[in-house]
Amino acid sequence: MKVSLFATCLVDTMTPSVGMATGRLLQRLGQDVVVPPTQACCGQMHVNTGYRREALGIVANHVRAFAGAEAIVAPSGSCVASIHHQQAAVARRAGDEALAQAAEELAGRTYELSQFLVDVLGVTDVGAYYPHRVTYHPTCHSLRLLEVGDRPQRLLRAVRGLELVELPGAEQCCGFGGTFAVKNADTSTAMLTDKMAAVLSTHAEVCTAGDASCLMHIGGGLSRLRAGTRTVHLAEILASTEQSTHPTTPTDAVTPHQTTHPSVPA
Template identity: 70%
Template structure:
């Protein structure tokens, strides 16, 4: 199986360690992973803010770059959701049926990390070791758009040494929502305050999730309070081993 990493803008630009962790986990399971350097933004930002025409060239590029691979793995429920639910529809909106068909084919082979590990690789125990108290925030796109269900938690439960703490009101949004956090900052801040309070109530030293965007938002709230808790992407916890531990 030819597997490609779709890193996403946020991971590539701000959190490259998440991309590296994703590759480490996939390689540990025996997959050869390619990183096509021509990849760029998937266009979600443009689509969600009302610029579908500007997103169309990005969709064309995404399809061209990834159509040769058997599976495309992204450490992001948000971007995976956009690829599956927006790319082909946008192409059809502009009358490009050929692009729509190709986008549908690529979308069918695109997986959020936990989906790929559990549904395709057939693994919940990926050989991770992480001896810390962790709580997990199920991000909105992974929860409601992709419906990954309990896959992330199944992966975390199999991590050696981990202590999992249930997050109160886990399914509540953290308040990020892309440009929502800028355009509706007061509401976003109030939602973040609720989420940070819930994280603190668990006593966890780490809050994990499958999207770097939400972790950036939650991590900012935690760091400003200086409560001694931090955020780590699910991929980073799964990549941590006794010989190569992820520092906390």
Template identity: 75%
Template sequence: MRIALFVTCLADTMFPEAAKATVRLLERLGHEVVFPTDQTCCGQMHVNTGYPKDTLPLVRRHVRTFDPYDVVVAPSGSCVGSVRHQHAMVARRAGDERLASRAEAVSSRTYELSELLTDVLGIEDLGAYYPHRVTYHPTCHSLRMLRVGDRPLRLLRRVRGLTLVELPAAEQCCGFGGTFAVKNADTSTAMLADKIRHVLSTGADVCTAGDVSCLMHIGGGLSRLRAGVRTVHLAEVLASTEVS
């Protein structure tokens, strides 16, 4: 299968290992991964902060860039959520019904990584090996917008050497929320403290998730505490093998 990688801004600029791991994993499974170089921001930040008009050119560019591909994957529940739930809405509110229809078509072929692996490729045992004690944080957009459910957990349970430990109050937000963390810093910090307390209670040495944005927030808090717990994107865990 030929799969287009929607890398996302944050992965591209700050956490490229998550994107590289996505490519390694899919290529190991026998698929061709292509990187459309015209891609840019999906516009989620613009919509969420009240600038839909500024989002419209980004929606047009995203649709134009990914329209030629039958399958698109992103290592980000947040950005996939924006593509599915915001792009057509932005186009429709701007009076561009043709763009809205094209955006809906592209969004119907766009998947978060765990969705692609389980629902499209029909595989859960990826031949991964990751000898660590791991806890999983289900990010808000993955949990509530995409409703990925237990797909990431099913994948993690099939990783050899991995001990999966349940995260208490896992469904609670970590407090990042994009610009929420900037505009509501005190509340965000309090939410992060709760999340970190729950992560540390598991005794895990790795906290994983499907969004680098949340991992950045959680990882920053853990590093300031010098807790010795790492944050690792789900793609990196699944791409690991005994020989890597």
């Protein structure tokens, strides 16, 4: 199958290793991977912040960039949720019914990574090897809007050498929420503190998720605690093999509002 990789703007600018890992994984599974050069943002950031009119051109660009793609795969539940639940609505609100219909048709061929692997390719064992103790954080959009369910955990359980430990209060938000973390810094940091306490209680070496944005937020907090737990995207774990170099760089870029060390209860 020819698969178009939607890298997402956050992955492209902040964690390009996630996009490259996604491409390697799909190729290893026999897919013909292409990366449309005109892709950019999906428009989620604009819509969520109230700039729906400004998002129209972004939606149009996205539809043009991936027109004719057999399948579109992204390592982001958040962006795929935006494609499924926002793009057509933006176009329809602007009175562009043709674009709305094109966006809906494209959304039907767009998958979050774990959805594509399990539902389309029908695999849970992707041949990965990752000898670490890992806990999984189900991100809000993937859990509530895309309803990916236990697909990521099924993929992780099949990884050789990996010990998967359950995250207490897993369904609770990490507090990122895009611009929410900037506009509501105190609330966001309080939510992050709870999430970090849960992660650290597992004694996991690695916290993983399907969204680089949430991992950036959680990883930023963990790095300040110097607790030794790092964040690694699901795609990077699944792309790892005995022959490959295991991801060691944490997805822990600093979130703008974190200027102090958040305290985590013991």
